[in-house]
Amino acid sequence: MEDKATQGLDTASLMEKVLYEVKRVVVGQDHFLERVMVAILAQGHLLVEGVPGLAKTLTVNTLARTVRGSFKRIQFTPDLLPADLIGTRMYNQKSGEFSTVLGPVFTNLLLADEINRAPAKVQSALLEVMQERQVTIAGETHKVPSPFLVMATQNPIETEGTYPLPEAQVDRFMMKVLIDYPSEEEEFVIASRVTGVATQVAAVASIEQLRDIQAECRRVYVDPGIMQYAVKVVSATRRPDRYGLGDMARYMTFGASPRATINLIEGSRALAFLRGRSYVLPEDLIDLVPDVLRHRLVLSYEALSDGLTADQLIMRILKAIPAPDRPLDTHVRVEATA
Structure with missing residues (x-):
């Protein structure tokens, strides 16, 4: 210990x-x-x-x-190409062979x-590397650092x-x-x-x-009640009527994906770690909710016409769903070392 x-x-x-x-x-x-x-x-x-x-x-x-x-x-x-990001295959006239030139994403x-100044096909070139931490060029997979x-x-x-x-x-x-x-x-x-x-x-x-700090951050304890709270907050963006927010359904075309729940939990774990704790408190997660959800809500034309923003809808969700009680410090430490 x-x-x-x-x-x-x-x-x-x-x-x-x-x-x-x-x-x-x-x-x-x-x-x-x-x-x-x-x-x-x-x-x-x-x-x-x-x-x-x-x-x-x-x-x-x-x-x-x-x-x-x-x-x-x-x-x-606007003139950027996907190969300018991830890399491409180049032909060497001297050797008569193709070689792979890796792009700037390898960092x-x-x-x-x-x-948002590049077209969708260029933006989409980042999809694989952001999720899988790898790039596929001409059928070959290359891991990023x-x-x-x-x-x-x-x-x-x-x-x-x-x-x-x-x-x-x-x-x-x-x-x-x-x-x-x-x-x-x-x-x-x-x-x-x-x-x-x-x-x-x-x-x-x-x-x-x-890398060691990232691994240590993963060991920060998250109480099941806080995880359930994250699930409820994200679920309310998809089915607001279940949480007494039926009037909000007309303002949101699409809600947040399960990736938002994962990001909330992982982010609150990192925030608690930065604040010097080995366990997550509800306020850690609540602090991150606007930043994690605001870009994932697809608002309807009715919301735009009424002048509503994603942040305003998120605040209504947080007010409607009560946060769990603060987990006891002693209980958390016992659970974390079990």
Whole structure:
């Protein structure tokens, strides 16, 4: 037990060092940074919506340097081809043979910048690699490095020359995070740092250590009552009438898939781990519900005409379904070590 406690303290200290290094460069955006860390620990992918200039690229690049991971950025454009992402077969005239050239998806942290600027066939090229962590080129399967995280960005202020993401593509993102402009104080610090001496980021962890942390995060205990609560919340998006929300059925064409339930549980496990606990509390899961569900709800025209958003419907669901009682600390620790 003492070894486990010591390991937990070492892990927490390492995660604090990683966040400290990132925040030496990135100012503010605490919610966004926390969700990035949750996605890494839970081995999920992140869809980020925000106007340009909010440090989305800088965050992922800095994080890759702190964990000695590889980082690649793909600028999505209408003329992009699937082979530009995953790779292709090239003919060598000297040898008379074909060789495989791997694309930029073979990295630890991949930034898909303005993903909605490429057509659906290019967006769909990420389907296999996001789910299976592998790419198939000319019948041959190639594994991507581990860990692997895709962070895609969308610009909410422009619609010209953009393509909506297919529902199958959107569902593979663990969370959709909305980020806003910094405060005046934060913007002053940003201007001071950018116009001053460049900050050197130190590598405080390795990819091997990150894999170990991911494995340790999987051991965080989730009470069956909290799992059942996640099932009810997701089920309410598909059959709201079962939970006294029959008037909401006309606002949602499609609800969230079972993948949302899995992401809620895995994400709340990672969030509890970041908060220094070996067990999940209801508030961990509730904090993640909007980010996990908002991109999975397909709203009807009636909802759009009434000016309703996915977040507003999610809040109604959370109010209608009572959260379970907080599991006792002693009970959790006994269950976790059983």
